[in-house]
Amino acid sequence: MYDAIVVGARCAGSPTAMLLARKGYNVLLVDKSSFPSDIMSTHYIHPPGVARLERWGLLDSVLETNAPLITKITSFMGEPPVAAPPPPPDAPPMKALCPRRTVLDKVLVDAAVEAGAELREGFSVKELTRDGERVTGIRGGDATEEAKIVIGADGMRSIVAKEVEAPEYNTIPTLxxxxxxxxxxxxxxxxxxxxxxxxxxxxxxxxxxxxxxxxxxxxxxxxxxxxxxxxxxxxxxxxxxxxxxxxxxxxxxxxxxxxADQPNFFRKPYGPGWALVGDAGYHRDFGTGLGITDAFRDLELLVEAIDLAFSGKRPIDEAMADYEAKRNEIAMPLYEFTTSLARMEEMPQPDLFVSFGEALQAMMPEGAGV
Ligand SMILES: Cc1cc2nc3c(=O)[nH]c(=O)nc-3n(C[C@H](O)[C@H](O)[C@H](O)COP(=O)(O)OP(=O)(O)OC[C@H]3O[C@@H](n4cnc5c(N)ncnc54)[C@H](O)[C@@H]3O)c2cc1C
CATH class of the missing domain: 3.30.9.10 (D-Amino Acid Oxidase, subunit A, domain 2)
Structure with a gap:
């Protein structure tokens, strides 16, 4: 019996497994893919995501893959394009990255294994096991594994979300x-x-x-x-x-x-014996390149909630409700910005980028600047 089974080992799943394992939990991490491997995704990571890689001690490993550090982003509007105002001169230096998923996801998987998580590649989860309402584990091929919590980090078509019929809200079809x-x-x-x-x-x-x-x-x-x-x-x-x-x-x-399959939605990210993180729990149009940065932010909240619950400091429902509330509070302004941009109905006003910058700033780990 594991403390946690994490389904999906890319940018949401591997760091979740890593952080739980670093806290001493017994974690099984499974993915139907094996690594290194690619996935359909461009891969810009905003400064709050890079700050988390740094905090987890993984930034150097990503930089060693020859992914260049990006210190400038320019937004142009209209035809001919006019550049949006640059950040103020006293703004902290920007650190963004765009590592190929083949190398990023491998660094993340390796870090999870190094932290002590057990990795099973080529393991496709077909269904969840239950005891009444409570999810107790996963089944795939001939194997059944059990855990106190099953975490779906298995992307927007999450089998975990599907099996538990996680309620979806704020839904906006592909734009x-x-x-x-x-x-x-x-x-x-x-x-x-x-x-x-x-x-x-x-x-x-x-x-x-x-x-x-x-x-x-x-x-x-x-x-x-x-x-x-x-x-x-x-x-x-x-x-x-x-x-x-x-x-x-x-x-x-x-x-x-x-x-052309980019639905926008939030899902309730927890229930008895299960949780969701990354695209499985919250998906938005790719136009603002936020998926990885969002996943890094949310998984820290999830790990904190699980740790509080498993160490007996907080009832699990209360800790998980807090995870959902915090996720939604930080994500909502970015969700509104992303979906309004994805409609491409009218040219965004420059002040919208200021609000976007502020929403990104709110995602920075404490003490770090964008
Ligand atoms: C065209 C495009 C461009 C994008 N550009 C960006 C960008 O520039 N920046 C950015 O931050 N985001 C971007 N995104 C979004 C980003 O790709 C996702 O937000 C991100 O991959 C989510 O990570 P995840 O770990 O939640 O899920 P995923 O990366 O989808 O990983 C899910 C994993 O779960 C595994 N899995 C699924 N089902 C099962 C199962 N039944 N059993 C076992 N394993 C399973 C899969 O094999 C996969 O490895 C883009 C997306 C698209 C489509």
């Missing part, structure tokens, strides 16, 4: 589509973000001196976009100042990857 590819020889000035009429662009420097360049558009335009992915991708880039020229002068190193 946008997104496609990205990796390019060599495309110089970028830190991270570049463009808001055009009906489209958006994210361009990030990543590992191996490559640039990850993503475009997005309104969901209603998806079928038109899909008719010629490369042609339409380039047409959007051409509307972003000289970015189109820079990309054309580079070399595309990967195929285009994309999705």
């Amino acid at each position: 946008s589509y997104g496609y990205y590819a990796y390019w060599s020889n495309v110089p970028l000035e830190g991270a570049e973000l463009y808001m055009l009429s009906g489209n958006g662009i994210l361009a990030f420097p990543t590992n191996d001196e490559m640039s990850c360049v993503a475009v997005g558009g309104r969901i209603d335009d998806f079928h038109e976009f899909r008719k010629d992915i490369e042609g339409n991708y380039m047409k959007i880039l051409e509307r972003a100042g000289d970015l189109g020229e820079r990309v054309k002068a580079g070399k595309r190193e990967t195929k285009f990857v994309g999705t």
Whole structure:
């Protein structure tokens, strides 16, 4: 019998397992994938996420993968693009990152194992076991494993959430589509973000001196976009100042990857014997690149709640209710910003970026600046 079973070993699951194991809990971490492996996702990590990697002692390992530290992000609006005002000169230096998921997730999994979590790769959870209403474990293949709590860190289509019928709220159906590819020889000035009429662009420097360049558009335009992915991708880039020229002068190193399945929702993240974290518990459009940073923030709250409950300091329902309340309070302004941006109905006003910056600041661990 484990203290905790964590289903899903990427950016939500592995650090959850790591932090619980570091507190002395007996943790099983399972994933149907094995590592290193990729997943459909660009991978910008905002400063509050990088600050958490640093606090967990993992920032150096991520930097050693050759993911460049990003110290500048510029948001451009309109056509021709006009840059949003830069941060005030007395603002603390910015530390963001965009490590490939192949390397980020591997660093996280390894850290969980090093902390003492037992890892089972290639383990696909098919169902949960129960004693009455209470979840008692997982079943997959021939194996059944039991724990005091089963944590679903298994992404937006979470089997844990599905099995426990976790209530969903604040739901907004998919608002946008997104496609990205990796390019060599495309110089970028830190991270570049463009808001055009009906489209958006994210361009990030990543590992191996490559640039990850993503475009997005309104969901209603998806079928038109899909008719010629490369042609339409380039047409959007051409509307972003000289970015189109820079990309054309580079070399595309990967195929285009994309999705039009980006629902927005919160789920109740706990119940008898179970909890949810990461995309399994809260999912938003990818346009603000918040999924990883959100997961890092929320999993710390979850681990704190479980520790308080398991050490007898607080009744579990009270500790978990607090986890949900804190998650929602911090996430809500960012959720509103993200979904309003994803509608791409009107050009955002510069003061919206100020509020976004403030909401990010509220996500920083105590004592750190954005
Ligand atoms: C196109 C796109 C671009 C994005 N860009 C960014 C960005 O720039 N920055 C950012 O922060 N976020 C971005 N995101 C969002 C980000 O990818 C997610 O928020 C993040 O991956 C969530 O992490 P997670 O650990 O919760 O879930 P996931 O990364 O989805 O991991 C879930 C894991 O659970 C495992 N699993 C699922 N079911 C089972 C099962 N039954 N049994 C065992 N294992 C199971 C899966 O194999 C997987 O490894 C983007 C997403 C998309 C789609």
